[in-house]
Amino acid sequence: MRVLAAVPTTVPDRRPRAGETMPFGLYVHVPFCAARCVYCDFNTYIDLDHLKEDYVRALLREIALVGEALDHRPAQTIFFGGGTPSLLTPEQVERVIDACAAAFDLAADAEVTLEANPESVSPSYLRDLRRAGVNRLSFGVQSFQDEILRFLGRQHSAVRARQAVEWARAAGFDNVNVDLMYGLPGQTLAEWQETLETALALAPEHLSLYALIVEPGTPLHRWVEHGLVAPPNDDLAADQYEWALDRLAAAGYAHYEISNWARAGGEALTPTRASRHNLLYWRNQEYVGLGAGAHSYVEGVRYANVKRPERYIAAVERGRLPAEAPAPALDPRSLDPIDADLAMREHMMLGLRLVREGVAFEAFERRHGIPLQARFGPTLDRLDEAGLLERLPDRVRLTRQAYLLANQVLMEFL
Ligand code: SF4
Numbered sequence: 001m002r003v004l005a006a007v008p009t010t011v012p013d014r015r016p017r018a019g020e021t022m023p024f025g026l027y028v029h030v031p032f033c034a035a036r037c038v039y040c041d042f043n044t045y046i047d048l049d050h051l052k053e054d055y056v057r058a059l060l061r062e063i064a065l066v067g068e069a070l071d072h073r074p075a076q077t078i079f080f081g082g083g084t085p086s087l088l089t090p091e092q093v094e095r096v097i098d099a100c101a102a103a104f105d106l107a108a109d110a111e112v113t114l115e116a117n118p119e120s121v122s123p124s125y126l127r128d129l130r131r132a133g134v135n136r137l138s139f140g141v142q143s144f145q146d147e148i149l150r151f152l153g154r155q156h157s158a159v160r161a162r163q164a165v166e167w168a169r170a171a172g173f174d175n176v177n178v179d180l181m182y183g184l185p186g187q188t189l190a191e192w193q194e195t196l197e198t199a200l201a202l203a204p205e206h207l208s209l210y211a212l213i214v215e216p217g218t219p220l221h222r223w224v225e226h227g228l229v230a231p232p233n234d235d236l237a238a239d240q241y242e243w244a245l246d247r248l249a250a251a252g253y254a255h256y257e258i259s260n261w262a263r264a265g266g267e268a269l270t271p272t273r274a275s276r277h278n279l280l281y282w283r284n285q286e287y288v289g290l291g292a293g294a295h296s297y298v299e300g301v302r303y304a305n306v307k308r309p310e311r312y313i314a315a316v317e318r319g320r321l322p323a324e325a326p327a328p329a330l331d332p333r334s335l336d337p338i339d340a341d342l343a344m345r346e347h348m349m350l351g352l353r354l355v356r357e358g359v360a361f362e363a364f365e366r367r368h369g370i371p372l373q374a375r376f377g378p379t380l381d382r383l384d385e386a387g388l389l390e391r392l393p394d395r396v397r398l399t400r401q402a403y404l405l406a407n408q409v410l411m412e413f414l
Pocket of ligand 1: 033034036037041042140
């Protein structure tokens with residue numbers, strides 16, 4: 001049974017060429033955290049520890065249901081995101097991976113990433129996780145300065161973050177990402193430089209650098225509103241980002257997405273250690289989101305699961321796909337078919353985030369049946385004249401000048 005087969009989509013030819021496999025990934029959301037960071041607006045909860053095992057059982061059930069609905073579709077990646085996935089036991093993680101392998105045609109060399117917080121791992125935990133089948137770790141470090149970590153509400157110290165990466169190496173992980181944040185209140189350029197240098201000394205294969213965003217509804221937002229904390233200093237954040245661009249290039253990292261760098265592997269447009277799972281998003285390819293609040297893009301349709309873990313568990317226990325009511329299996333009309341023009345705009349907004357790869361003319365035309373220039377000519381001309389877009393013989397991509405303005409530039413395609 002293909003639950004989603006009845007969903008109308010006007011997206012033209014999504015089929016791979018002969019011999020190609022349509023890339024596809026599995027995102028598994030783990031909505032538990034030990035404490036709430038002051039800037040966080042993710043779908044995560046600090047008081048639902050008692051639900052963990054029920055939640056894992058619901059995940060196993062949902063994975064089986066979705067795998068069946070999608071005819072055991074081939075998948076190349078699994079990504080445990082959160083929340084704090086490292087609050088699951090290695091045994092729970094292994095059961096989820098095994099369920100994915102049983103329900104989908106999981107590639108033998110699948111990339112299996114797990115987001116981990118430094119305080120929640122130990123040498124033995126990481127060894128067991130590696131044995132469970134995880135082969136890529138993404139550490140939420142954010143800073144190597146204790147004062148900043150305390151301000152953010154993080155639960156680890158700088159020492160613990162360094163240890164966690166070293167333990168990961170000892171456990172056999174050869175693919176490690178470190179997440180860092182810049183543009184933080186009170187964070188000087190020198191402090192940012194020290195944080196990045198500390199990360200580089202650990203030689204991670206991948207680095208994700210995110211500017212702080214003050215999201216409504218967070219404690220940080222209230223503090224800024226009440227004048228207790230200075231709002232982000234955009235000029236300083238820009239200087240921090242610019243410095244990182246040069247420093248990471250000098251250190252041998254390829255900048256492949258606005259906020260992401262990976263160990264360079266020759267002149268390829270995409271470095272070998274790029275996140276294969278996240279590339280699915282930026283290339284506007286398909287994935288299924290499993291777990292509370294997880295988003296999916298399957299067969300040309302985007303949908304989200306119910307957010308609250310209790311509601312998610314209850315829906316799955318009733319044997320239903322836990323999409324926001326009404327469930328797609330019961331009423332496909334409740335879904336949001338991506339129409340042809342929206343698909344083209346999404347292709348640009350996501351693809352241009354890939355700063356090396358950009359959007360290839362041939363791939364755009366093959367997917368949408370219309371040349372890129374024919375659909376977006378005036379917009380491309382305008383951005384080109386403003387020095388924000390580079391036209392190569394086979395593709396367009398952002399210029400360095402556009403990186404800091406990326407959000408505004410990408411909105412031009414909305
Ligand atoms: S650890 Fe991550 S998901 Fe959890 S509260 Fe902090 S930022 Fe949010």
